[in-house]
Amino acid sequence: MEDNELLNIRREKIADLKSAGVDLYPNDVKPQNTTAEILGKFENSDSDALAALSETFSIAGRLMAVRNFGKAAFIKIQDYKGHIQGYIGKNSLSPEEYFVFKKLDIGDIIFISGKLFRTKTNELTIEAQKLKLLSKSIRPLPEKWHGLTDVETRYRQRYLDLIANSRVKEIFYRRSRIIKLIRQFMDDHDFLEVETPMMQPRAGGAVARPFKTHHNTLDTDLYLRIAPELYLKRLVTGGLERVYEINRSFRNEGIDTFHNPEFTMMEFYWSFADYRDLMSFTEKLFVFIAGDLFQGLKFTYQGTEIDLTPPWQRLSVKDALLQIAGMEPADLTDPARTIAFARKVGCDVKENDPLGKIHMAIFDEVVEKKLIQPTFVTDYPVAVSPLSRRSNTEPELVDRFELYICGREIANAFSELNDPVDQKERFLQQLHEREAGDDEAHEMDEDYIRALEYAMPPTAGEGIGIDRLVMLFTDSASIRDVILFPLLRTRQE
RNA sequence: GGGCCCUUAGCUCAACUGGCAGAGCAAAUGACUCUUAAUCAUUAGGUUGUCGGUUCGAUUCCGACAGGGCUCACCA
Numbered sequence: 001m002e003d004n005e006l007l008n009i010r011r012e013k014i015a016d017l018k019s020a021g022v023d024l025y026p027n028d029v030k031p032q033n034t035t036a037e038i039l040g041k042f043e044n045s046d047s048d049a050l051a052a053l054s055e056t057f058s059i060a061g062r063l064m065a066v067r068n069f070g071k072a073a074f075i076k077i078q079d080y081k082g083h084i085q086g087y088i089g090k091n092s093l094s095p096e097e098y099f100v101f102k103k104l105d106i107g108d109i110i111f112i113s114g115k116l117f118r119t120k121t122n123e124l125t126i127e128a129q130k131l132k133l134l135s136k137s138i139r140p141l142p143e144k145w146h147g148l149t150d151v152e153t154r155y156r157q158r159y160l161d162l163i164a165n166s167r168v169k170e171i172f173y174r175r176s177r178i179i180k181l182i183r184q185f186m187d188d189h190d191f192l193e194v195e196t197p198m199m200q201p202r203a204g205g206a207v208a209r210p211f212k213t214h215h216n217t218l219d220t221d222l223y224l225r226i227a228p229e230l231y232l233k234r235l236v237t238g239g240l241e242r243v244y245e246i247n248r249s250f251r252n253e254g255i256d257t258f259h260n261p262e263f264t265m266m267e268f269y270w271s272f273a274d275y276r277d278l279m280s281f282t283e284k285l286f287v288f289i290a291g292d293l294f295q296g297l298k299f300t301y302q303g304t305e306i307d308l309t310p311p312w313q314r315l316s317v318k319d320a321l322l323q324i325a326g327m328e329p330a331d332l333t334d335p336a337r338t339i340a341f342a343r344k345v346g347c348d349v350k351e352n353d354p355l356g357k358i359h360m361a362i363f364d365e366v367v368e369k370k371l372i373q374p375t376f377v378t379d380y381p382v383a384v385s386p387l388s389r390r391s392n393t394e395p396e397l398v399d400r401f402e403l404y405i406c407g408r409e410i411a412n413a414f415s416e417l418n419d420p421v422d423q424k425e426r427f428l429q430q431l432h433e434r435e436a437g438d439d440e441a442h443e444m445d446e447d448y449i450r451a452l453e454y455a456m457p458p459t460a461g462e463g464i465g466i467d468r469l470v471m472l473f474t475d476s477a478s479i480r481d482v483i484l485f486p487l488l489r490t491r492q493e
Numbered sequence: 494g495g496g497c498c499c500u501u502a503g504c505u506c507a508a509c510u511g512g513c514a515g516a517g518c519a520a521a522u523g524a525c526u527c528u529u530a531a532u533c534a535u536u537a538g539g540u541u542g543u544c545g546g547u548u549c550g551a552u553u554c555c556g557a558c559a560g561g562g563c564u565c566a567c568c569a
Binding site: 004005006007009010065067068069070071072073074076085087089090091105106119120121123125139140141142143144145146147148149150151152153155164206207208209249251253254256257258259263265348408409410412440463465467468488489491 | 494505506518520521524526527528531532537538563565566567
């Protein structure tokens with residue numbers, strides 16, 4: 001352990017406590033109350049009402065502040081859901097307990113029990129009649145007023161962030177709440193929650209580079225999944241007509257404020273529904289979540305007011321390119337003009353790229369960031385949608401939408417392609433692109449084709465990025481603020 | 494991967510044009526029985542991220558490296 005004056009002083013205190021026979025890490029004390037429970041119950045009780053209570057209350061938590069007055073002191077104890085003030089009077093504690101109190105440091109985990117009262121400044125306070133050290137802290141905490149702001153320390157030592165910054169705890173309570181609400185909503189609509197492989201012999205279901213690993217006994221290369229999609233649809237084929245999974249996927253791509261290599265997605269599949277059904281279903285889901293979190297449909301993200309009131313705007317890719325990107329109709333259909341337009345707005349496109357792919361490049365470059373209020377973008381080109389069902393009226397388009405809020409893709413959904421012949425052709429087309437140098441093109445999955453050959457019911461499926469949803473609903477600027485341990489470069493100690 | 498920026502005490506931050514590295518909080522000691530960023534006095538706390546260079550002299554200028562942030566590219 002490092003040689004540091006502050007640590008040495010604490011070690012001396014520990015020696016003093018030990019020689020007085022104090023157990024530094026006992027585990028035989030159980031608090032009967034929490035700070036939140038006490039504050040909730042008695043926030044409106046006046047001094048007389050508190051004095052009339054015969055009960056004693058006990059709490060345990062981290063000592064966050066000590067304000068000493070010679071023979072008395074006020075302390076702040078923080079637990080799971082909040083904090084409360086304690087009052088230490090020299091005459092209320094046994095000499096042994098008072099000795100322990102004098103050796104305490106900010107950061108120690110302690111237990112106190114006693115009666116409730118209100119101070120002269122009317123703060124609800126526990127007067128300690130018993131005090132016990134539950135776990136000794138050796139290292140000093142970050143400063144009480146400014147807290148911990150160094151982002152690197154916040155992510156690497158998230159426990160310090162959680163101790164010092166109460167807002168961080170609130171974000172992760174809310175993340176949990178959002179996921180709980182999603183489960184409730186899906187369960188209420190008769191969806192079955194399932195778990196499918198994270199380690200896959202082939203990484204399919206999305207267009208992305210995977211992480212590779214190896215199983216020793218089987219001597220087989222495996223990939224961390226980039227999406228659960230193909231497995232979930234195998235389950236639909238098996239008769240699980242409504243399934244969902246909320247779990248991690250892994251993509252070996254860049255890291256920035258909207259991308260973490262591992263991220264949480266919900267995917268769900270709904271037989272005998274189509275992508276239009278998914279639009280209204282998605283609206284209902286978001287309304288359900290927002291109604292619980294905000295008691296309303298409006299909230300602010302990074303200074304912009306977002307209104308979730310349905311119905312949300314529906315906009316085809318083509319209309320988006322005409323109306324928002326400012327393309328002429330001929331720019332969409334004449335390949336030379338399309339490429340010229342793409343290059344003009346700064347897209348890196350190849351001469352032989354499919355037209356649909358170039359359209360999407362322009363869309364991503366120009367349109368995406370302008371879709372602030374919730375918008376369903378529909379009618380994607382088949383070239384960028386190898387797993388989606390073709391439109392009945394326009395076979396070069398697919399029955400698909402992506403949901404954009406605040407210029408970011410939040411969800412991706414489509415009517416599923418369940419024609420095994422067409423699916424095989426799409427995979428072959430992707431193989432061509434892979435051979436042409438696109439190492440993110442989708443791989444062939446023969447077993448998935450075989451499953452479709454047994455007939456999969458007409459189905460619609462959707463994936464929702466949970467981290468991005470949580471960012472939105474917690475007004476967080478970075479995905480790292482909604483993931484407890486975001487991936488950072490490992491540091492040599 | 495490219496560009497720009499950041500790294501000084503446990504934490505939050507100063508230090509002019511290169512001239513003895515400072516404050517607040519936290520800590521120690523003392524005073525104080527109603528404070529809540531308690532107050533007052535005293536004290537201690539540093540290889541200025543690492544390595545190298547320029548210089549009489551480097552926290553400061555230059556180079557390399559490490560880590561981080563923003564951004565562009567790729568992606569969700």
